[in-house]
Every structure is written in structure tokens, then in C-alpha cells.
Amino acid sequence: MLDGRERKYYMVGGKGGVGKTSLSSSLAVKFASAGHETLVVSTDPAHSLSDSLAQNVRGGQPVEVNDTDGMLYALEIDPESAKAEFTQFARATDMSGGARDFMSSVGLGGFADSIADLKLGELLDTPPPGLDEAIAIAKVLQFTKDEKFSKFTRIVFDTAPTGHTLRLLSLPDFLDASIGKIVRLRQKLTSATDAVKGIFGVGEDKQDDAVEKLEKLKAQVKEVRTLFRNKDTTEFIIVTIPTVLGVSESGRLLQSLRDEDVPCKRLIVNQVLKAAVTFCSVKEKDQTRALQMCEEDAGLNSLNRTDAPLFDMEIRGVPALKFFGDQVWR
Template structure:
């Protein structure tokens, strides 16, 4: 994973509570210690990256992580803020019933119906799940094009739990179509009479600006979609724990990733308890736990998709993994080729 100096993206995701943040942080520390200028980004609305690193990385801009010789930077992106920014701008494209009636009276009823069919009010007042993270990731992609941050050769995303990730994967295609329709309709309105233009309550210049902003958003989402599917630069790492629920959800996640053509080659099974026979005899709880874990691991061998991934087994540590030294120790135990 550390081979080569070309930029690579790693997206770490899975069921909530399986240790995604600790594993993504330890992977980023590993890259940094191997000489890669690395950027670690959390797009999970429930951030815990600052807790994992034992350092405040809030604020939406890269912060140099102490103890990494300035090789590792980290940031928490606020997806909700991105969603609010989009919703505030996008409300301009909606139409009132009075505007539709007027358009009908001047022979443009068909266009008004098309606008109504888009249900823009619903889309923009309550953006679809996944939009916040998609915009957050697109912001990061745009951000790292800045010359100041072009040095990063490894970028690790600590993503939101599985359900959110699945919605995110299908979102770019959905929004690409929706925004495309909005742009085309806005362009039609631009060529209509001055009275119809006024229905949006903006002048020609502002309408052109609105179309330009939508086109820019569309292009950014397309960039995110292309990034997800790039075999050479991107890998999605699935994280699970040895439980029936965790393994089952991982199987569904892999199927969705394959459907969306997102490169997936590794599965990390976290929190595996190393229980000896003596401990199993002495402590009934450990015996039951070990049995449950063995059954879950057997499920991995039985699952046609998951058994084809490179499996990484991460132990259950007897200490809290927090701060760079602990993350470096964890990386040495987990991220070995």
C-alpha cells in the first residue's frame, strides 16, 4: 500500500462502531512514517478523528499532526455545512404556483410542468442522504489541487457508516441527472421573454451565475464518481468485526461496491480476541466470545465475495488506541504486507 510515489486514495468504511477511525488513523500514520506526505480526512458527521489523534483537527483545513515530522496532516470536514450551503443556493431554482400559472398563460405551461415534475423544493429543502458527504469529498478533491497541498501522495478518508456510504455511492449518478435537468431548464428560461425571466426574481447575470454554479457542482460530483472508480488510484477498505451482524453487513457493502465498480481488495477484521484454551476454561465469557468469533470467521470463508478479498486480522488491544504513539503501535500490528 505504501509502494510508489504517485498519489493514492484510501477510503475506510464499514458498519458503525467497528473501529474505522482508529484503523484509518493508524493507516495514515503508517504512510507518514514510511515517508509519504499524507492527508487524513474525516467526512463522518459524527467526527471522532480529533479524539483518535489526541489533537484538535477541527476547522475544515489541514492541521499538522504532532509527532509525525510534519508528514501527516488531518482535517474534519463538516458535511452538514456543505449541505446547508448547497440548499441555500439551490432554493433559487424552485418556482411558486403563481409563477407556473403565469408561464401557462404565456404559452410556456409545458416548461412549467417540467419544473414541477423535478420536485425541486423537496430535493433542495431536504437534500438526499449522501449529498453532504459527496460535497465534502468534492471539496477535499478541489482543495488538494491547491499548490500548497499538492505534495500529498496518500489521502485517507475516514467515511461515515455503511448505510450512508451506500447512499453516497449512488448519489453522483442521481444528482448528475437532476442537476443536468435543472441546468437545461434554466438555460431555456434564459432565452424566454423578460417577464418570464423575472419569475425567478433574478436578472440575466444572476441566472447565468446560477447555471454556472450548478455546472460546477455537477463537474465536482462527476470528479468524485470518477475517483471512486479509478482502479489505479483508489481503494475502498472494508472494516468489520468478527460478529454475524458485522460480516453480513460487510457482504452487502461489498456487493454494492462491486455494483458501483469501486475497487475493493482488502477486508480488515478488527477486535479479534486472542483467547487461549486455558482462558476459555477459566472464563466462560471468553469461551462464548471466542466461539461466536470463530463462527463469524467461518462466514467469511463461506461468502463467495468476502473470501476473495485480502484479509487483514486486527487484534483486540488491551489498551485504548489514542494518540500517534499508540496508532503507530497499532499500525505495526495491523498494516503489514
């Protein structure tokens, strides 16, 4: 991981609460300490990267991390802004109930029904799952094309929980269908009278703008999906904890990643007890059972597994992350 020249992107993912942020941060610190100019990014809606680094890295721009000699930058991206952008232009093409009723009253009910059949309101009410993280990652890719930030040779993503990550891979297909609906609506409105267009409050230029934004969004999401599947430049690292639920979900995640051709060859089992303690005996038995599941699962057994110990202190700040990373990224 340190010596490779082509592999640049590392996606750290798994179910919520398994320590993805600590492991992402410690991997980024490890890269930076080895001489790689590194960027660590959180695309998880429930950010904790600032807490892990003991430094505020919010604000939407890469921030230099203290105590790393300028080799490590960090960034938290608010994925909710993606939903807001999507809703903004979905709203411009929505068929409101009031407009539909009025059109019916003036003898244009069939026209209103045909538009309503496109179900554009669904785009407004339920932005597609995974859209937020896809846009967050796309924005990072745009950052790295900026001359100021093109220096990074390692980019570590602290990703959203499992479901978000998988759903973003199917987004291009969803957006293809969405764009088709809006183009059909655009064609219908073009054939209508200016008065009917006024009911919607949407002119031709605004319609064209909405389609253009969707096309741009689709291109960004496709770029992210291509990045995930690039075996030369990208690696997905699964993180779990030694519980039956955690290991079971990791097995399903691995299968889904392989179905999508996402390169994955490492499994980190976090918070493993290393010493027998009387009051922890039950927990230790549970962990032993879960670790045995890792060995028996044909998919997980094929990964390069590392057991990360459970520490009796909070891992926070660069020195602690460096210590943690030395235990894990060996």
C-alpha cells in the same frame, strides 16, 4: 502499501461503529513513519478523528499532527456545508406556493403548473444522499492541487458509513437530471414577462449562476467517482467487526463496490478476541461464527483478511495508533 509508487488514495469504510477512524488513523501513522508525507481526512458527518489523534484537527485546513516529525497532517471536513450550498441555489429555482397561487389568479396557471411539474422543490427539501461526502472528498482533491499541499504521497479517507459511500457513486446521474430541470425552468422563465420573473425574485443572471454552480458541482462529483474507480491510484479497505450483522453488511458492501468497479482487496475484522476468557465465552462463540462466515462468503473470502485484536485500552494518540498499526498493517 508502503512500497507502491502509484497508489495514493486509501478509502477506509464500513458500517458505523466498527472502528474506521482508529484504523484510518493508524494506517496514516504507519505511512508517515515509513517516510510518506501523509494526509488523513475524515468525511464522516460524526467526526472522531480529533479524538483518535488526541489533537484538534477541525477548522477546514490540514493540521500538522504532533509527534510525527511533520510527516502527517489531518483534516476534518464538515460535509453539512455541501448540503447548505446545494440548498442555496435550489431555493433560487424553487416554485413557491404563494407565487404559484398568484400566477393562477392572473391567468397564468398553466405556466405555473408546467413549472411545478418539474418538481424542483424536491431538490430543496431532499438534497441527494451522498452529496455531503462527495463534496468533502472533492474539497480534499482541491487541497492537493494547491502547491502547499501537493507534497502528499498518501491520502487516507475515513469515510462515512456504508450507505453514504455507495450513494455518492450514483450522484452524477442524479445531478444530470437536476441540471436538466433547472435549464428547462430557465428557458420557461426567459419566455415569460418581466413581471412574472419578478414574482420569483430571480433574474437571468441569478438563474445562470445557479446552473453554473450545478455544472461545477457535477464536475466535482464526477472527479470523485473517477477517483474511486481508479485501480492504479485508489484502494477501498472494508472494515467490520466479528458479528453476523457486520459480516453480512460487509459482503453486501463488497458486492456493491465491485458492481461500481471500485478496487477493493482488503478486509479488516476489528475487535477480535485473542484469548479465551470465561465471561467472554459467549462473545467468543459469536465471533467464531462471524469469522466462519467471512471464510464461507465467496466475495469476502477473496480479500486479503486481517484480524485486528480487541485491546483492553482505548487507542488514542499517535503512540497508541502506532502500536495498533503494527498489529494490523502487516
